[in-house]
Structure formats: C-alpha cells, structure tokens
Amino acid sequence: MSEPVLLSLEDVAVDLPTPRGNLRAVDRVDLTIGAGRTLGIVGESGCGKTMLSRSILQLLPKKAKLSGRVIFDGQDLARLDPERLRKLRGKSLAVVFQDPMTSLNPVLTIGTQLIETLQEHLELDGQAARIRSAELLAAVGIPAAEQRLAQYPHQLSGGMRQRVAIAIALSCEPKLLIADEPTTALDVTIQAQILDLLAREQRRRHMAMILITHDLGVVAGRTDEVAVMYAGRVVERAPTPRLFKNMHMPYTEALLAAIPKIDAAPHTPLPAISGRPPDPTRPIPGCSFSPRCHYASSLCHREKPLLGTAESPDHQFACFHPISLAAGIEA
Amino acid sequence: MDAERSAGRAPLLEVQNLVVEYSVGGRTIHAVSGVSLEVERGETLGLVGESGCGKSTLGRAVLQLRRPQSGRVLFDGQDLTAMQGEALRKMRRRVQLIFQDPIASLNPRRRIGDIIAEPLVIAGVKDQKRREQLVHEVLSAVGLDPQLVAGRLPHEFSGGQCQRICIARALVLNPEFIVCDEPVSALDVSIRAQILNLLEDMKARFGLTLLFIAHDLAVVKAVSDRVAVMYLGRLCEVGPSEQLFAHPAHPYTALLIEAIPVPDPDVRPAESVAVGEPPSPMAPPSGCRFRTRCPRADQRCSEEMPELREVGPQQFAACHHPLIGAG
Numbered sequence: 005m006s007e008p009v010l011l012s013l014e015d016v017a018v019d020l021p022t023p024r025g026n027l028r029a030v031d032r033v034d035l036t037i038g039a040g041r042t043l044g045i046v047g048e049s050g051c052g053k054t055m056l057s058r059s060i061l062q063l064l065p066k067k068a069k070l071s072g073r074v075i076f077d078g079q080d081l082a083r084l085d086p087e088r089l090r091k092l093r094g095k096s097l098a099v100v101f102q103d104p105m106t107s108l109n110p111v112l113t114i115g116t117q118l119i120e121t122l123q124e125h126l127e128l129d130g131q132a133a134r135i136r137s138a139e140l141l142a143a144v145g146i147p148a149a150e151q152r153l154a155q156y157p158h159q160l161s162g163g164m165r166q167r168v169a170i171a172i173a174l175s176c177e178p179k180l181l182i183a184d185e186p187t188t189a190l191d192v193t194i195q196a197q198i199l200d201l202l203a204r205e206q207r208r209r210h211m212a213m214i215l216i217t218h219d220l221g222v223v224a225g226r227t228d229e230v231a232v233m234y235a236g237r238v239v240e241r242a243p244t245p246r247l248f249k250n251m252h253m254p255y256t257e258a259l260l261a262a263i264p265k266i267d268a269a270p271h272t273p274l275p276a277i278s279g280r281p282p283d284p285t286r287p288i289p290g291c292s293f294s295p296r297c298h299y300a301s302s303l304c305h306r307e308k309p310l311l312g313t314a315e316s317p318d319h320q321f322a323c324f325h326p327i328s329l330a331a332g333i334e335a
Numbered sequence: 336m337d338a339e340r341s342a343g344r345a346p347l348l349e350v351q352n353l354v355v356e357y358s359v360g361g362r363t364i365h366a367v368s369g370v371s372l373e374v375e376r377g378e379t380l381g382l383v384g385e386s387g388c389g390k391s392t393l394g395r396a397v398l399q400l401r402r403p404q405s406g407r408v409l410f411d412g413q414d415l416t417a418m419q420g421e422a423l424r425k426m427r428r429r430v431q432l433i434f435q436d437p438i439a440s441l442n443p444r445r446r447i448g449d450i451i452a453e454p455l456v457i458a459g460v461k462d463q464k465r466r467e468q469l470v471h472e473v474l475s476a477v478g479l480d481p482q483l484v485a486g487r488l489p490h491e492f493s494g495g496q497c498q499r500i501c502i503a504r505a506l507v508l509n510p511e512f513i514v515c516d517e518p519v520s521a522l523d524v525s526i527r528a529q530i531l532n533l534l535e536d537m538k539a540r541f542g543l544t545l546l547f548i549a550h551d552l553a554v555v556k557a558v559s560d561r562v563a564v565m566y567l568g569r570l571c572e573v574g575p576s577e578q579l580f581a582h583p584a585h586p587y588t589a590l591l592i593e594a595i596p597v598p599d600p601d602v603r604p605a606e607s608v609a610v611g612e613p614p615s616p617m618a619p620p621s622g623c624r625f626r627t628r629c630p631r632a633d634q635r636c637s638e639e640m641p642e643l644r645e646v647g648p649q650q651f652a653a654c655h656h657p658l659i660g661a662g
Contacts, residue, residue, distance in 0.1 A: 048523040161612055191385035192550065194612065196594040218524060221596030225603055245600045262528040264557035266595055270576040271535060274557065276528035280493055296525075 007038030010212050011060065011180055016072035018055050018064060024285045029055040031236035032072070034311070037229075039179065040210040042203075044223030044244065046259075047233035050281060053216050056233070057182050060214075061099055062089055077179060095125040098178035100202075102185040104165035108157040114141070114168050115153030118175060125176045140171040144201055163194035167201070174205055181206070184216045199226055220260055224248060232256045235281055235292035238311060242319040252319070252326035255293045291323070299325040345412060346373035347512060347544045348397065353406035355389070355396045364616050366392040367403070368568040371643075374512075379538065379545040381559030381576065383552055383591070387616055389568040390548045394514045397546065398430055399423060410512070428458055431505035435517035437497035441489040447474075448485030451504045458508055473503045476540065477533060495526035502533065506541060514546045519554060531557055552595055556580055561649075564588045567613055567624040570643060574650030584652035584659045587625045623655065631656040 018030040030052045037043045047053045058064050060074055062081050074081040076097060081089065093099075101107045109117055118137040122128050128136060134153070141149035144167040157165055166186060173181055183202060187195035203226050206213045215227055223230050223244065231241040232253065240253035251257050261275040279296045282288055291297070294304040301324065309322045314329050355367040366389040374380045384390045395401040397408055399415050408415040410426065418426060434440045441450055451470045460466050471481040477499040489497060498518060505513055515534065519527040535558060538545060549555050555562055556576050563573040564587065572585040583589040611628045614620055623641050626632035635655050643651040646660030 048525060163612055192552075192594045193385065193590060195596070199596070219596060220524075220598040224596065224598045224600045248598070248600050259524055260598055262524050263598060264528075264531070264551075264553040266553045266556060266580060266592065266597070268557065270556055270559055272557065273532055273535065274528035276532055277525035278529070280495065280526065 007040055009036050010039040010041075010077060012036040012073075012075045013056075013060070014073040014075065016056070016059055016070070016074060018052070018059050019069045019071075020065065021067055022285060027284045028236055028287065029068075029284065030059060033238050035231060035238065035241070037180070037212050037214065039212055041229065042206060042213045042215060042227040044227035044230040045214060045216045045233060046218065046220055046223055046230060048218055048259075048281065050284065051233040052236040053233050054184055057099075057184050057214065057216055060182060061093060061097065091125070094121060095176040096179045097182075098173035098176070098180070099182045099184065100166070100169050100173050100186045102188050104162065104169040104189075105157060107169055108165060110157055112156075113153065114155055114157065114160075118153070118168075118172055121172055121175050136175070137171075140175055141168070143205070144168075144171045144174070145197070146171070162190055163198065166190060166194075166198055170198070170201065170205070174209070174211075177209060178211060180212045180214070182214045182216070185218070186215075187222070188217070188219075195222075202226075220263065232259070236284060237292070237322065238320075239293065239323070240321040241311070242316075242321075246316070246319055250319075250328060252314070252321040252329055253323050254297045254299050254325070254327060257327055258296075258298075299327075301325065347376045347411060348374040348546070349407075349409040350393075350397060351407040351409065353393065353396060353408065354404045355392050355401060356404050359617075362617050365568050365619055366616060367396060368619070369406070370565070370568075370570050371406075372563055372570065372573060374544055374546055376544055377542065378561065379547055379559045381555035381562040382546060382548045382565060383550060383555050383562060384565035385550060385591075385613060387567075387613065388565045389616070390565050391516050393565070394432070394516050394546060394548050397514060398427065398432055400432075424457075428454075428508045429510050430512045430514070431508070431510040433498075433501050433505050433513060433515045433518045435520050437494055437501045437521065438489060440501055441497055443489050446486055446488060447492075447500055448481075450489075450500065451485075451507055454504060454508050469507055470503075473507045474500075476506065476537065477503045479503070493526075494522055495529060498522065498530050499533065502530075502537065506537060509541065510543070512544045512546070514548065516548045517550065518547075520549065520551070527554070534558060552580075552591055564591065567616055567619050569624055570653060571625065572650070572652040572654075573643065574647065574652075578647060578650050582647065582650075582659050584646040584650060584657040585625075585654045586629050586631050586656075586658065588652075589658060590628075623653070 013033055013035045016030055016033045020027040020029055033056060045053045059070050064070055070082055115137055119133040122133040122136055137153055138149045141152055146152055146164060146167050187198050215223060217223060227244050230244050230247050231238045234255050240256050258277045262277055264274060277296050282292050290305040290307055291309050294300040303324050309324050311320045311322045313320050350370060350372050353367055353370045357364040357366055370393060382390050392401060396403045403416060448470055452466045455466045455469060474481040474484055479499055519530050522530060547558055559576050562576050562579050564571045566587050571587045583592060614627055620627050622638050623636040626636040641653045641655050643653045646652045646657050
C-alpha cells in the first residue's frame with residue numbers, strides 16, 4: 005500500500021456488560037486503511053463488524069468499554085475531547101447506515117438536514133448552503149433536486165432516502181466514509197445503483213471508504229482489500245483479488261461456498277456450514293471457528309491461532325491449517 | 336406417497352387471471368393484476384421480484400389469506416376462491432405457509448411442542464399421545480432433538496433453529512403444497528444454506544410441491560425447477576430455471592440477473608444496469624408496466640399491454656421486444 009495511512013486500529017477491543025456476563029464484541033483487532041482506499045469488512049450477524057465501525061466513530065453504547073487505539077489522521081479518537089470529536093464527525097469522518105429512515109430526521113425536510121450540516125461544518129451562509137445542497141442531491145442522482153429540498157424523508161423511496169443520506173455524508177468532503185450495510189435494506193436493482201454511486205464518488209473525491217457487509221458478492225468487485233470477521237476477530241485479511249483466488253482461512257472458504265451461485269444447476273446441494281457461531285459471552289479456548297471447521301485438529305480446539313502471514317506480507321490469516329498452504333503461519 | 340396424490344395429470348395449483356387490489360386512503364394499490372400460473376405436482380416454482388411487486392400478496396391470495404378481487408385459484412381441481420368456512424379449512428390442511436421472519440411467526444409464550452401440535456389440534460387429532468408422536472417425528476425430520484426442543488420457548492432458539500421449527504409446524508399435517516415466502520431472507524449466509532438444503536430434503540421426503548417466493552435470484556435458482564418473474568403486479572416471464580437464467584427473454588429478467596453482486600473480483604460490476612426505480616403500484620404505467628425503466632421500450636409498449644407468449648421451449652415472456660424468440 006503506497007498511500008499514507010489514514011486510519012489505523014491498534015489492538016482495539018470492545019467489551020459489553022450483559023446480564024449473562026461480559027460480551028467481547030470486538031476482540032483485539034488491528035487494521036489500517038490508506039487515504040483514498042476501500043476496505044471491505046465482511047462477516048455474519050454478531051461477528052462484531054458494526055461494533056468495530058462504531059468504535060471508529062466513537063458511537064458505542066454508553067456501557068461499552070473500548071480499549072486500544074483508533075488513530076485517524078494522526079489523532080487518537082478514543083482520547084479526543086467530545087467537542088473536537090463532534091467537529092470531526094460529519095466533516096472528515098462520515099457514515100452511511102443501513103436504514104436511511106432511522107438516520108434521517110423524519111420531521112425535518114431534506115433541505116434543512118443538508119443545509120444544517122453544511123452550515124455547521126463549512127460555515128456557509130444560508131444561500132450558499134442551499135445552492136450547494138441542491139448540487140449535492142443532483143450529484144447523487146436525485147432528479148428535480150431543487151424541489152426535493154422541501155420534501156420530508158417519508159415522501160421518498162428507500163433508494164432515494166439512501167441517496168440523501170449519502171449526499172449528507174459527502175457534503176463536507178470527508179476523508180473517510182464508513183458505509184455500514186448501505187444496501188442491505190434495498191432491492192437488488194437499487195443496490196447496484198447505490199454501490200455504483202458510492203464507488204464513483206469515492207474515486208472522484210479520492211476518499212477512503214470502509215464498506216461493511218455480510219455479502220461477499222458486494223465486496224468482490226468494489227474494494228481494494230477485504231477483512232473477514234468471525235466472533236469478534238479479524239480472521240483473514242488480504243487484497244481483494246488475492247483473497248478470492250487464494251483464501252487461506254477455512255471460514256472464508258466455507259462462507260463463499262455457502263452462497264448459492266447463479267451459474268450452478270438447480271437442486272445442487274449447498275455446502276452448508278454446520279452449527280452456528282459460538283455464544284460471545286461464553287468464549288471457547290481454541291479457534292472460535294474450530295467447532296464448525298472441517299480441518300480442525302486437537303490443536304485448534306486447544307489454542308487460539310493469532311493473525312499472521314505466510315508467503316505474502318499483505319495476506320494475513322488466523323489458522324493453524326490454512327488452505328492451499330504447506331506451512332502454517334509465521335508469527 | 337399415496338396413489339391419490341400422484342394420480343392427477345392436471346397441475347396441483349392453477350392460478351387463473353388473479354387480481355388483488357388494496358384500498359388505501361381512498362386510492363387503489365394494484366398489487367396483483369391478472370396473473371396466471373401453474374405449479375405441477377412435485378415441482379418447485381420460484382417466484383421472484385423486488386419489494387412491492389406483489390409476490391407475497393400473490394402467495395397469500397393462493398391460500399385465500401387475502402381474498403382476490405377476481406380470478407380463480409384451482410387447487411387439485413377445486414376453486415379455493417369459491418370456498419368458505421369448513422370446506423376451506425379442510426382444504427387448508429393440504430396447503431401450508433412458511434414466513435420470512437421465523438421468530439415473529441412463533442408465539443413467544445408457547446412451548447415448541449405445543450406450537451407444532453396446534454395444527455393437529457385444529458385438524459381434530461384428539462389423541463394426545465398420537466399428537467406427541469407426530470410432533471416428535473416432525474422435529475426429528477427437521478434436524479432438531481425432540482427431547483431437548485419440545486419443552487422450550489422460542490426465545491431460546493436462534494433464527495435458523497426457529498425457521499426449522501416453522502418448517503416442522505408446516506409439515507406436521509403432511510401437506511401437499513407449501514408456500515415459502517422469503518424463508519431464508521432473514522438468515523445469515525451460513526445458516527441460509529442449511530435451511531435451503533433442509534427444504535430440498537423435506538420436499539423429497541414428503542413429496543411436496545412448493546411455491547418459493549424470494550427476491551434473491553440465486554437462492555430461487557438453487558431450489559426451483561421453473562421460475563416466474565414478477566414486476567409491479569404482473570408476470571414478466573416464466574420458464575425452466577436453467578433456460579431462464581441462461582437466456583432471459585424479458586429485459587427485466589436480464590436486468591435482475593445483471594444486478595446480482597457476484598462474489599468474484601474478476602467480474603466487474605456492470606455500471607448502472609438499472610435505470611430509475613419502480614413506479615408506484617397506485618399508478619402503474621399504461622401498456623407494459625416495465626416500460627419506464629426499459630432500454631427497449633417504444634411507442635407500442637406504452638399503448639399495448641404485452642401478453643405472455645412462448646419465446647423458447649416452455650419459456651414465456653410478456654414483452655413486445657423480447658431478447659430472444661422475437662418475431
């Protein structure tokens with residue numbers, strides 16, 4: 005990666021107290037993203053991907069305990085005072101959530117919400133902010149942008165609302181956009197449009213983007229790098245083409261195999277992953293995927309493999325028996 | 336299976352010119368506008384389309400959970416739309432439904448054993464021992480341990496396990512036909528594959544016929560013999576799965592296939608395959624309802640509603656300018 009590092013997560017962990025005991029939602033994650041790059045974070049429900057994004061934004065639940073460092077643009081966000089954090093969020097650090105209906109204010113017009121963001125962060129006057137708002141709506145593909153400013157979120161379709169949320173996120177030219185399942189609530193034809201829009205704006209603005217999704221198909225064509233999460237940890241991370249061609253982690257392989265393929269014949273049995281992820285309040289001693297893994301040995305049930313590399317420094321994986329590799333991890 | 340089931344040559348389900356409309360605030364939503372389709376015995380017909388296309392409404396109208404405005408639903412030769420009361424209830428034992436949200440479709444205060452026994456109670460199986468035996472059989476069939484499961488409450492189970500329980504409940508009356516309405520959409524990828532495989536096993540084991548409704552084309556293809564594509568209340572295309580995916584005739588089918596994200600970085604996503612958004616079902620476009628988003632649309636498409644016609648072997652499309660079989 006030749007680009008300067010924009011965000012680096014160092015040994016980030018998130019603990020949540022629950023009635024059943026401590027829940028470790030994110031377990032000692034190290035990640036970096038360069039300026040202008042796209043990182044896909046893939047995992048199933050409860051793997052910690054959303055908690056990880058919230059720990060970057062410092063939007064964790066009140067009771068959650070964050071440890072480690074979140075260095076964004078040279079500052080540790082975990083130790084930043086609330087006022088400076090507020091100035092940063094929405095300006096150089098923006099986010100698009102899954103459900104635009106809950107991230108937009110239902111009682112304010114689209115225009116008010118856009119103009120407010122622009123005035124707050126860029127100190128534009130009312131007229132300039134209004135003109136800029138209309139331009140932004142047009143840029144994200146909303147027809148009749150001028151008239152839309154006077155409309156409320158409920159008057160728009162789901163796809164249009166997500167476009168508005170993206171326009172707000174892009175309004176202050178952020179350095180990093182976190183898109184947390186931005187298309188999960190949308191239909192497949194609208195999903196394609198929104199992913200195209202995000203990719204286009206990301207390239208045009210040379211903005212870094214973290215695309216969080218449960219869908220390996222979504223990250224395949226649209227990210228530079230992918231991190232796969234399971235049970236709170238990053239279990240494999242590599243440049244996107246490399247990951248898909250030469251995956252080492254059995255979980256990544258199993259996840260990809262379990263997706264129905266459009267070119268497979270009907271009634272082809274799917275290689276399902278048996279069982280389900282472990283209870284996060286009851287951590288197991290070995291590899292958290294070992295109870296469901298075909299390749300697991302007694303070592304896997306006993307010891308937790310650390311994230312390491314083998315033949316390539318940019319391909320990390322946490323497995324004692326990596327696929328298509330003779331030797332294991334060089335820690 | 337008993338002789339009666341396999342005897343008939345006619346399709347198990349025939350939907351004829353079905354129309355379902357909802358009235359909302361004095362306006363009419365045209366949810367299903369003249370759909371006809373058939374499901375053969377032992378077949379899985381996939382029904383795909385985006386939100387609001389009417390696919391769930393169609394599924395419910397088949398079961399008479401939503402009474403259609405017009406049209407007929409022939410199940411094993413009998414018109415369900417003409418049935419009332421006891422006759423309809425009797426018929427419903429032969430047709431079951433599985434919903435998208437497995438947790439919401441189980442009563443949180445009742446034990447799993449009772450939830451699955453309920454259809455038997457309604458169907459008049461009075462012997463409690465017999466009911467328990469049937470519940471145990473069906474729980475084992477869906478891969479759950481009856482001893483461990485029957486006495487517990489729904490909240491003790493994950494989404495995937497709850498869907499197994501819903502499938503068990505649908506199977507307990509030994510039905511012939513099941514409408515599966517987005518049965519795996521709420522589940523994670525690793526669990527989704529388990530449930531799809533289970534549905535396939537159950538179909539073979541119990542000799543079922545399925546109407547499988549989903550928005551995910553790859554999921555639909557994985558289980559369906561034939562696929563029907565719906566857009567804004569109308570059928571665009573029906574055909575054998577392999578044929579339809581390899582050679583879509585309707586531009587909307589082609590668009591849906593192109594929009595699927597492929598888990599392969601060498602397949603570059605096609606830029607802006609989909610133009611615009613579906614119009615409101617309150618004011619569907621004249622002529623072909625897809626014309627406002629269709630790259631092939633012309634004057635004729637706005638004036639004349641295209642009828643389904645054969646474009647390939649067993650493949651039918653409602654389009655004036657189909658991608659195959661034109662002229």
